[in-house]
Amino acid sequence: xxxxxxxxxSIPNTPLLKDxxxxxxxxxxxxxxxxxxxxxxxxxxxxxVQDGDPSKTIKVPExxxxxxxxxxxxxxxxxxxxxxxxxxxxxxxxxxxxxxxxKYIYTIDDDCFVAKDPSGKExxxxxxxxxNLLTPSTPYFFNTxxxxxxxxxxxxxxxxxxxxxxxxxxxxxxxWLNIPDYDAPTxxxxxxxxNTRYVDAILTIPKGTLFPMCGMNLAxxxxxxxxxxxxxxxxxxxxxxxxxxxWAGWCTKVICDHLGLGVKTGLPYIxxxxxxxxxxxxxxxxxxxxxxxxxxxxxxxxxxxxxCSTVQKCYVELSKQVRDKLGKIDPYFNKLADAMVxxxxxxxxxxxxxxx
Ligand SMILES: O=c1ccn([C@@H]2O[C@H](COP(=O)(O)OP(=O)(O)O[C@H]3O[C@@H](CO)[C@H](O)[C@H]3O)[C@@H](O)[C@H]2O)c(=O)[nH]1
Ligand SMILES: [Mn+2]
Numbered sequence: 640x641x642x643x644x645x646x647x648x649s650i651p652n653t654p655l656l657k658d659x660x661x662x663x664x665x666x667x668x669x670x671x672x673x674x675x676x677x678x679x680x681x682x683x684x685x686x687x688v689q690d691g692d693p694s695k696t697i698k699v700p701e702x703x704x705x706x707x708x709x710x711x712x713x714x715x716x717x718x719x720x721x722x723x724x725x726x727x728x729x730x731x732x733x734x735x736x737x738x739x740x741x742k743y744i745y746t747i748d749d750d751c752f753v754a755k756d757p758s759g760k761e762x763x764x765x766x767x768x769x770x771n772l773l774t775p776s777t778p779y780f781f782n783t784x785x786x787x788x789x790x791x792x793x794x795x796x797x798x799x800x801x802x803x804x805x806x807x808x809x810x811x812x813x814x815w816l817n818i819p820d821y822d823a824p825t826x827x828x829x830x831x832x833x834n835t836r837y838v839d840a841i842l843t844i845p846k847g848t849l850f851p852m853c854g855m856n857l858a859x860x861x862x863x864x865x866x867x868x869x870x871x872x873x874x875x876x877x878x879x880x881x882x883x884x885x886w887a888g889w890c891t892k893v894i895c896d897h898l899g900l901g902v903k904t905g906l907p908y909i910x911x912x913x914x915x916x917x918x919x920x921x922x923x924x925x926x927x928x929x930x931x932x933x934x935x936x937x938x939x940x941x942x943x944x945x946x947c948s949t950v951q952k953c954y955v956e957l958s959k960q961v962r963d964k965l966g967k968i969d970p971y972f973n974k975l976a977d978a979m980v981x982x983x984x985x986x987x988x989x990x991x992x993x994x995x
Contacts, residue, residue: 653682654682654683654766655766655769655770655773656742656743656769657682657683658741659741659742659743660683660684660741660742660743660744660745660765660769661683661684661685661686661735661739661740661741661743661744661745662680662683662684662685662686662744662745662746662747662765663685663686663687663688663732663735663736663739663744663745663746664685664686664687664688664732664735664746664747664748664749665688665690665729665731665732665735665746665748665749666687666688666689666690666697666749667689667690667691668697668749668750669697669698669749670687670697670698670699670700670749671700672749672750672751672752673685673699673700673703674700675752675753676747676752676753677700677702677703678763679753679763679764679765679766680703680765681702681703683704683745683765684704684705684706684741685699685703685704685705685706686705686706686708686735686738686739687699687705687706687707687708687735688707688708688731688732688734688735689707689708689709689710690710690726690727690728690729690731691710691726691727693709693710693711693712706738708734708735708738710726713731713734716738716989717734717985720981720984720985720988722978722981723869723872723978723979723981723982723985725870725871725872725873725874725875725877725883726874726875726876727874727875728873728874728875728877728880728881728883728923729748729854729870729883729884730870730871730872730873730874730883730884731870731874732746732854732870733868733869733870733883733887733982736861736865736868737982737985737986737989737990738989739861740990741861742860742861742862743769743772743858743859743860743861744858744859744861744865744868745765745768745857745858746854746857746858747764747855747856747857747909748854748855748856748911750911750912750913751815751855751856751909751910751911751912752909752910752912753909753910754816754817754907754908754909754910755910756837756839756908757837757839762907762908762909763907764813764856764907764908764909765858766907767811767813767906767907768811768813768858768907769858771808771811771841771858771903771906772808772811772858772859772860773808774786774788774789774805774808775788775804775805775806775807775808775901776805776806776807776808776843776900776901776902776903777802777805777806777843777901778806778843778844778845778846778895778896778899778901778902779802779806779845779846780798780799780802781843781845782794782795782798782843783795785840785841785842785905786840786841786842786843786903786905787803787805788805789841805901806899806900806901807860807863807899807900807901808860808900808901808902808903809859809860809863809864809891809895809900809901809902810852810857810858810859810860810864810891810895810900810901810902810903811857811858811859811903812850812852812853812856812857812888812902812903812904812905813855813856813857813858813904813905813906813907813908813909814834814838814856814904814905814906814907814908814909815834815853815855815856815908815909815910815911816834816835816837816908816909816910816911817833817834817835817910817911817912818833818834818911818912818913818914819832819833819834819911820853820855820911822881822920822924822928823881823917823918823920823921823923823924824921824928826914826917826920827917827918827921830914830917837908838905839906840905840906841903841904841905841906842903842904842905843901843902843903844892844902844903844904846896847896848892849888849889849892849893849935849938849939850888850892850902850904851885851888852884852885852887852888852889852891852892853884854870854883854884854887855884855909855911856907856908856909857884859891862993863898863900863950864891864894864895864900864950865950865986865993866950866951866954866982866983866986866993866995867887867890867891867894867895867950867953867954868887868891869886869887869890869954869978869979869982870883870884870886870887871883871886871887871975871978872971872974872975872978873923874923877971878926878969878971879923879924879926879927879930879971880922880923880924880927881920881923881924881927882924882927882931885927885931886975889934889935889938890938890954890957892938893938893941893943893957894943894950894953894954894957897943897947897953898950898953926969926971930968930969933965933968934965937960937961937964937965941957941960943956943957944956949995950995951983951986951987951993951995952995954979954982954983955979955980955983957979958976958977958979958980958983959976961975961976961979962976
């Protein structure tokens with residue numbers, strides 16, 4: 640019998656991980672979307688990363704416990720190391736991961752709302768992410784009945800008992816109803832396509848397999864994998880955008896594979912309300928669409944040495960390989976390799992106890 644997540648009746652009244660989880664929101668807009676999330680988010684601390692013009696005032700609805708950082712704050716706190724935090728791109732959200740002091744992070748975009756499951760029930764996405772993070776993953780052997788730790792499921796016949804303890808879960812990757820996370824070419828070809836398919840499944844992404852991580856509806860164990868969640872150099876002054884979460888996901892997955900940690904994708908869904916402009920997106924993405932044909936084989940071939948026993952050591956080792964193997968694609972990757980090291984230095988400066 641796989642260890643079961645507690646059934647709803649045994650969940651304590653106190654919201655799960657109330658004092659151990661921060662919600663990180665990157666924003667250039669107002670935060671009215673929080674009204675819809677209030678029943679689920681109000682007990683938690685928010686970290687709002689205000690992008691763009693720092694002189695603009697972002698109104699946070701009453702009753703939320705939050706800290707808000709704009710570009711002036713980032714520059715003040717990080718000094719020269721602020722150069723590793725993107726400007727005018729949702730990649731800025733990773734500053735929130737760095738300043739948090741909590742064990743878990745949930746990050747969500749400000750145009751994502753509460754979705755409904757097929758029965759019409761509102762989905763508490765945060766609660767599902769927490770369950771995903773608090774139950775093991777199965778990266779070493781695929782369970783055909785999906786997540787064996789869910790109520791009403793288990794390991795199927797032929798699943799090795801030696802593997803049923805599973806691995807610690809580092810990442811919970813949620814999905815989106817309505818506007819799917821498509822790249823610009825796909826958006827242009829299918830402007831009216833909406834995702835109406837609710838798949839009631841949570842899968843572990845097998846060891847050795849990469850995936851396109853979307854930052855829209857994402858949770859992770861910050862103590863297990865936080866330093867790998869750098870969203871790269873994107874946006875203003877950079878030759879690429881909208882590959883922030885992809886870069887973080889590829890780095891995170893190879894490090895999770897190396898450290899024996901699990902990554903899950905599937906439930907929960909959020910309702911993604913608006914499509915960003917496909918032409919603007921194409922301009923941001925075009926280098927990424929081209930470069931990724933070389934980036935993926937690079938990440939598929941990454942081998943981290945045995946003495947890379949912490950996320951920080953893995954990440955610095957990875958930055959060296961980025962410079963050695965990707966620098967020839969474009970000088971951008973040398974800049975990115977430097978920024979990866981700056982990110983770790985900044986992380987350790989703000990989180991001295993987490994020195995790895
Ligand atoms: O310059 C900016 C632009 C936006 N933001 C904030 O980031 C999120 C996402 O913005 P938006 O919903 O407009 O963009 P999407 O195309 O839907 O974003 C998805 O694609 C990826 C792009 O990197 C990203 O992982 C997904 O989120 C909102 O909260 C904006 O307010 C920003 O901070 N700076
Ligand atoms: Mn969006």
